[in-house]
Amino acid sequence: MQYKSQAVAKPYFIAAIGLFVGQIVFGLVMGLQYVWGDFLFPEIPFNVARMVHTNLLIVWLLFGFMGAAYYLVPEESERELQSPGLAILMFWIFLIAGALTILGYLLVPYSTLADLTGNALLPTMGREFLEQPTITKIGIVVVALAFLYNIGMTILKGRKTAVSLVMLIGLAGLAVLFLFSFYNPDNLVKDKFYWWWVVHLWVEGVWELILGSILAFVLIKTTGVDREVIEKWLYVIIAMTLITGIIGTGHHYYWIGTPDYWQWWGSVFSALEPIPFFMMTVFAFNMVNRRRRNHPNKAAMLWALGTAVMAFLGAGVWGFLHTLSPVNFYTHGSQITAAHGHMAFYGAYVMIVLTIISYAMPMLRGREAANSNRSQVLEMWSFWLMTVSMVFITLFLTGAGILQVYLQRFSDNPQPFMVVQDKVALFYWARELAGVVFLVGLVVYIASFFVGSRDAEAVTSTAE
């Protein structure tokens, strides 16, 4: 670790992993509720389990992004963080606010939570993924502002690199776009229109910038390829991301009361959205092929290559599968969407956070560059267990989705939603089984932090 203040990343990474476990547990609970409707009812109703599952995902990824920024920005800027104390203070505020919000979801009815938190004064609750009480949303803005100040000042006072600037643009975009969660018009069309400015422009816009910058940073460090080469790739990738992703928002505007031209704009631009992900795959493999040294942290390299491939498959291929307007007419909001959502989030964002944790954590725990061989072998096992099970989760949900679309929307005698849900139950059981394997992979991942922690560090291979 080159700068002492990089150490503030460690609690962020630990919190991220802890919340990740919570997300998966609630995912399994919800997966079981698909086939066993009253499982844990009334203690944890399906809508609450779903809210906790998705909200925990967002929160732990944000913890991961913040940890990543606190780790890589000092190194890129060649100076200590502007205020490590502020970073730690914000960590606790964010963690406590997040924990209280989740407890609120679990312990009181949602409407009571809205009353308790004064939602009537500035109503923002009740929308998918943005269910947080208004007071929590204000807290997120405060944390984001403090975070941006800390990161921004460090970058402005230090060396400016493409990696840190792209990350700053991504993080600033993340904060600015979140402000649309406070806009809650009565008109449902307008509401959905701007709701997507948070949800879509995060995951198919600014978050991709964060993904690109973290991937570039890890590849610079592990491959030894010239920074200039990697930065040129990064520029092209983020340009393609923004060119396709911003107007690509239109693929959410097909059936919500917006003008017809969105059918074309949405279809054409979102059909181009796989391009930056495809480029990312070529980029990652190209850099690894051109590497000048064999970095001892093989697990981090595996995560880096894995994120490029899985992001392309999940976000690119599975996104394209149902993005064209005539196809989306049938598939909208079906299990095909769930399949895409699972693999895209895992490939693009879960894996990139695990990439930077894998790269940085050995140094944060006092190692020179990498964990022991035993620890890395276990971590690579967790990579394969989680990745392969996620592929199966996606395939089973896709199968469920195709059957659902056919029976419910495409056939000559369309059947009711709940009747069809019964008929796709086999796929849900298979998905649940794959989910259990995913949890096993996550447990193995956590075990990799403890197993072999006293063994000698993996050795650096000599460069050719």
Add this chain to the structure above:
Amino acid sequence: MPVSDDSDTDPTGMMLAVTAESLYLANLLLAPGLAFLALALLYARRHASAPPLAAAHLSQTLSASLWAGLLLVVVNLLILTLGGYHTTHTWIVLILYFTLAHSTLVVCGAIGLARALAGQCWRYPLVGRPLPDGCPRGMQP
């Protein structure tokens, strides 16, 4: 990407290798059939005289494209013919199979393109021919 006949401008065959991989990907993603014809033409005209790197990528992509045709066209037609057009299960199997097979072939092509850009050879898993001697394979782990 234009392919020069002058070996002075591409002595290692990297441009030719990149062109071959690009045509393989174009056949899968942009212009099925047309890009394959261009690749076959390129193979016929340049393979014999190409440097080892380019020759390897030309033969790998041609072979993988032929397999892709078999896997994506013939197998899907078989699924449709045997399963029946109006059966739900046919469509579940067909869509899942096509998506998996197609995206696997594309990812292999992306890795092949990355290899070509790095001036290294690449053997397509299962469907690629063995690499000739003297083919640069890069740093081994």
